[in-house]
Amino acid sequence: xxxxxxxxxxxxxxxxxxxxxxxxxxxxxxxxxxxxxxxxxxxxxxxxxxxxxxxxxxxxxxxxxxxxxxxxxxxxxxxxxxxxxxxxxxxxxxxxxxxxxxxxxxxxxxxxxxxxxxxxxxxxxxxxxxxxxxxxxxxxxxxxxxxxxxxxxxxxxxxxxxxxxxxxxxxxxxxxxxxxxxxxxxxxxxxxxxxxxxxxxxxxxxxxxxxxxxxxxxxxxxxxxxxxxxxxxxxxxxxxxxxxxxxxxxxxxxxxxxxxxxxxxxxxxxxxxxxxxxxxxxxxxxxxxxxxxxxxxxxxxxxxxxxxxxxxxxxxxxxxxxxxxxxxxxxxxxxxxxxxxxxxxxxxxxxxxxxxxxxxxxxxxxxxxxxxxxxxxxxxxxxxxxxxxxxxxxxxxxxxxxxxxxxxxxxxxxxxxxxxxxxxxxxxxxxxxxxxxxxxxxxxxxxxxxxxxxxxxxxxxxxxxxxxxxxxxxxxxxxxxxxxxxxxxxxxxxxxxxxxxxxxxxxxxxxxxxxxxxxxxxxxxxxxxxxxxxxxxxxxxxxxxxxxxxxxxxxxxxxxxxxxxxxxxxxxxxxxxxxxxxxxxxxxxxxxxxxxxxxxxxxxxxxxxxxxxxxxxxxxxxxxxxxxxxxxxxxxxxx
RNA sequence: GCCCUUGUAGCUCAGCUGGUAGAGCAAUUGAUUUGUAAUCAAUAGGUCCGCGGUUCGAAUCCGUGCGGGGGCACCA
Numbered sequence: 001x002x003x004x005x006x007x008x009x010x011x012x013x014x015x016x017x018x019x020x021x022x023x024x025x026x027x028x029x030x031x032x033x034x035x036x037x038x039x040x041x042x043x044x045x046x047x048x049x050x051x052x053x054x055x056x057x058x059x060x061x062x063x064x065x066x067x068x069x070x071x072x073x074x075x076x077x078x079x080x081x082x083x084x085x086x087x088x089x090x091x092x093x094x095x096x097x098x099x100x101x102x103x104x105x106x107x108x109x110x111x112x113x114x115x116x117x118x119x120x121x122x123x124x125x126x127x128x129x130x131x132x133x134x135x136x137x138x139x140x141x142x143x144x145x146x147x148x149x150x151x152x153x154x155x156x157x158x159x160x161x162x163x164x165x166x167x168x169x170x171x172x173x174x175x176x177x178x179x180x181x182x183x184x185x186x187x188x189x190x191x192x193x194x195x196x197x198x199x200x201x202x203x204x205x206x207x208x209x210x211x212x213x214x215x216x217x218x219x220x221x222x223x224x225x226x227x228x229x230x231x232x233x234x235x236x237x238x239x240x241x242x243x244x245x246x247x248x249x250x251x252x253x254x255x256x257x258x259x260x261x262x263x264x265x266x267x268x269x270x271x272x273x274x275x276x277x278x279x280x281x282x283x284x285x286x287x288x289x290x291x292x293x294x295x296x297x298x299x300x301x302x303x304x305x306x307x308x309x310x311x312x313x314x315x316x317x318x319x320x321x322x323x324x325x326x327x328x329x330x331x332x333x334x335x336x337x338x339x340x341x342x343x344x345x346x347x348x349x350x351x352x353x354x355x356x357x358x359x360x361x362x363x364x365x366x367x368x369x370x371x372x373x374x375x376x377x378x379x380x381x382x383x384x385x386x387x388x389x390x391x392x393x394x395x396x397x398x399x400x401x402x403x404x405x406x407x408x409x410x411x412x413x414x415x416x417x418x419x420x421x422x423x424x425x426x427x428x429x430x431x432x433x434x435x436x437x438x439x440x441x442x443x444x445x446x447x448x449x450x451x452x453x454x455x456x457x458x459x460x461x462x463x464x465x466x467x468x469x470x471x472x473x474x475x476x477x478x479x480x481x482x483x484x485x486x487x488x489x490x491x492x493x494x495x496x497x498x499x500x501x502x503x504x505x506x507x508x509x510x511x512x513x514x515x516x517x518x519x520x521x522x523x524x525x526x527x528x529x530x531x532x533x534x535x536x537x538x539x540x541x542x543x544x545x546x547x548x549x550x551x552x553x554x555x556x557x558x559x560x561x562x563x564x565x566x567x568x569x570x571x572x573x574x575x576x577x578x579x580x581x582x583x584x585x586x587x588x589x590x591x592x593x594x595x596x597x598x599x600x601x602x603x604x605x606x607x608x609x610x611x612x613x614x615x616x617x618x619x620x621x622x623x624x625x626x627x628x629x630x631x632x633x634x635x636x637x638x639x
Numbered sequence: 640g641c642c643c644u645u646g647u648a649g650c651u652c653a654g655c656u657g658g659u660a661g662a663g664c665a666a667u668u669g670a671u672u673u674g675u676a677a678u679c680a681a682u683a684g685g686u687c688c689g690c691g692g693u694u695c696g697a698a699u700c701c702g703u704g705c706g707g708g709g710g711c712a713c714c715a
Contacts, residue, residue, distance in 0.1 A: 111643060202710030203642025210712045214642050217710070245708095249650080258688080258706045313715055332715080367640050367713055368706095376714075425715085461715055480714095549672040576671085577678085584676035598674055610675060617675065 005056035020047035021187065024059045034061040036191060037070045037184045044070075046136060046184040062193075062224030072097035072222040074174075074185055074192045075124070076104045079220060081177040082123035086116075092179065093155040093206060093215050100232060101196070101221035105204055107155065112216055117198040120218070124196075131190030132175030136183060138168045144180065155206065156180050195229040196222035239475060244527035245373040251532055251590060253523075253540070254374070262371045262378030264520055272540035272569065273526075274381075274519060278359055280538075280635055281383055281408065281515065288404050290357040290385055295337030297361060301327040307336045307493055308429045312462045316364045334360040335487075335512060338386040339494040342508075347498040352508065353389035353397050359519070360384050374524030381519040387511040388496070391441065394509055398445030398467070398484050401513045405469050405482045408515055411635040412538075413529060416472035418452045420480070422459035429463055430489040438486040438509075439465045445484075461512075463489045473529040481522060485512040532590045533612060537633050543570040544586045545607075548579055548598030556597045559607055559622065563595075566630045570595075587612060593629070 004012045004023055012026055020038040024031045024047070038045055041055045044066065051057070060067035076095040083090050083106060095104030106112075112120075139147075141160060148156040159180060163169055172181045174189050186192060198220045206212035223229040240246070248254050253270030256263070266274060282292065298320065304310040309317065309332065318330040331337065338356045347354070363379045370376050387397050402419075409417055421443060424435045442465050446453050453467075460466050469482035487510040491497075497505045516522035526534070536542060543563055547556035556572045563570040573582050579596070586594055596608040600619070608619045620628070631639065 200709060201643055204711045205641080208712075210641070214711075216642075219710080261706070316715070364715085369640065369711080370713060548674055551672075578673045579675060581677055587676060594675085596675070600674080615675065
């Protein structure tokens with residue numbers, strides 16, 4: 001006589017054991033039709049699971065995240081089924097639902113081609129049309145392993161071994177085809193719907209370990225309705241339009257080339273943007289008490305050995321041998337250099353906290369497969385700083401950094417920031433007691449910031465724990481940018497010390513911090529966030545002056561000069577094209593402000609402006625224009 | 640680094656089963672002097688990523704190297 005409690009608190013009684021489907025039927029006809037899976041006392045179950053005892057039940061449909069996940073999970077099973085039918089001998093690994101879709105990892109000699117994906121998709125649709133019934137069986141552990149060994153499904157055998165001892169080993173059937181799976185699954189393949197699309201084939205290591213065999217992973221996207229699928233595909237298309245590599249080329253900001261993979265050739269406009277950001281940050285950091293320095297790019301191997309980089313980070317370092325056979329390394333980080341600056345002269349506790357900053361260009365030999373436009377490069381400029389302080393200053397300094405980061409992100413249009421706290425990694429330098437101390441003070445700062453945070457276990461730097469600042473962009477993507485890292489190791493290794501109040505020598509704590517992280521990467525993110533339409537104050541070319549005809553060229557030149565004198569970038573378009581052409585041309589180039597000069601403007605010593613994405617015309621007297629836009633030519637927090 | 644995929648004019652791309660390249664835009668020149676998203680015409684422009692091979696003949700087929708893209712691993 002199970003008594004079922006529903007999410008709204010209602011209770012239903014049944015005379016004997018009951019399935020989820022029967023409960024759904026009792027609730028409503030539409031739920032009966034739409035039900036996919038359910039949870040019984042919080043545990044996800046198949047709808048045909050027999051409920052014997054009192055419990056609370058929630059039925060999920062495609063509208064619930066749990067239901068959508070179940071659809072994706074079912075879809076990937078059907079994909080595996082189609083693959084094994086079409087390509088006999090293909091072995092299975094794992095096939096989970098993921099964000100926006102699903103994948104399945106296969107082991108097969110021959111590669112899958114894009115053409116194969118189409119065939120698989122067609123077969124999947126046939127299977128769904130057949131509306132094959134789903135059935136769950138519990139198999140005995142050893143029998144399962146023997147069964148899969150006999151089939152040569154070695155990954156399934158491994159998976160059985162990974163199932164905790166007290167869990168059942170369940171096998172799901174879709175018609176005749178079956179797969180080892182935890183479930184739950186939908187009642188039949190017909191409930192999946194056909195709102196999916198196989199998107200790509202990719203290599204993936206078994207269990208995510210590069211020492212293992214590489215499997216073939218087929219990715220797909222799956223949704224509850226045609227509209228959701230279309231929306232998703234449209235979202236992908238939108239994101240592609242914002243791709244900074246595409247916009248960087250179109251807007252003539254930078255390029256890459258074979259001779260130096262992963263290094264940026266900045267063009268005039270891209271570099272202007274770069275410099276604007278640096279100048280902006282210089283001013284902010286100056287107010288926040290930072291001292292800017294500059295340290296060498298090439299440093300003796302001995303220093304890197306002493307700092308621990310040679311051993312822990314050597315694989316990623318560029319090295320260089322000089323004609324006198326000395327070995328130097330091109331810096332992958334600025335920290336050792338900054339400690340050398342700190343070490344000059346005797347430091348007292350009164351000097352702390354000492355905040356040393358540098359727009360330092362670093363080189364890191366990244367694996368070729370990791371390179372990605374501006375977002376992952378081999379040579380980049382860090383807005384780096386190292387704060388030398390005492391242990392009891394750690395928390396407040398971390399908070400200062402946090403506030404500075406939030407202000408800067410906000411100025412650049414990012415209001416949504418979350419924190420990630422990462423603690424000690426497996427490969428590290430320093431005693432565990434030191435790590436205990438560092439982690440405790442940093443975590444205190446994280447909590448004091450009152451921002452939302454998550455914990456990244458074992459993801460810290462080799463010399464200390466860190467906070468990462470993650471910002472969310474205009475289309476909802478997260479980017480990790482800034483970071484603060486507590487370091488109780490490096491200063492000691494490189495003999496940094498200060499004289500404390502009591503006259504004794506102490507080793508300072510060093511905080512590593514970056515605001516944008518990498519200027520290159522941050523510009524990539526900015527381009528994508530704004531889809532290339534930068535706010536006026538950072539736009540690399542802020543105005544283009546367009547004379548209506550040859551007669552007004554002189555006036556246009558005069559206006560452009562005045563604008564440049566006011567500190568706003570400007571050029572005159574003297575090409576032999578009509579106004580319409582030029583407006584189109586510069587609008588596509590995403591120039592924020594077009595300035596039109598014709599007879600009317602010359603006569604009244606004025607300009608007519610047209611803002612990007614607006615067709616309104618605003619006429620104003622030249623001087624008031626200059627005054628107005630000079631005032632706007634600043635970061636929001638400085639206006 | 641690994642798997643798949645890809646590399647043709649400044650850009651975006653076409654070029655079927657092998658017969659030494661083509662369009663649009665951009666550029667240049669000329670005409671036009673234009674009031675808010677493409678004026679017309681002419682001209683010029685290519686080691687078809689590099690190297691090697693198969694072939695009478697290779698942009699096209701094969702091998703290899705380099706670069707790009709999508710993933711995996713990596714992201715100190």
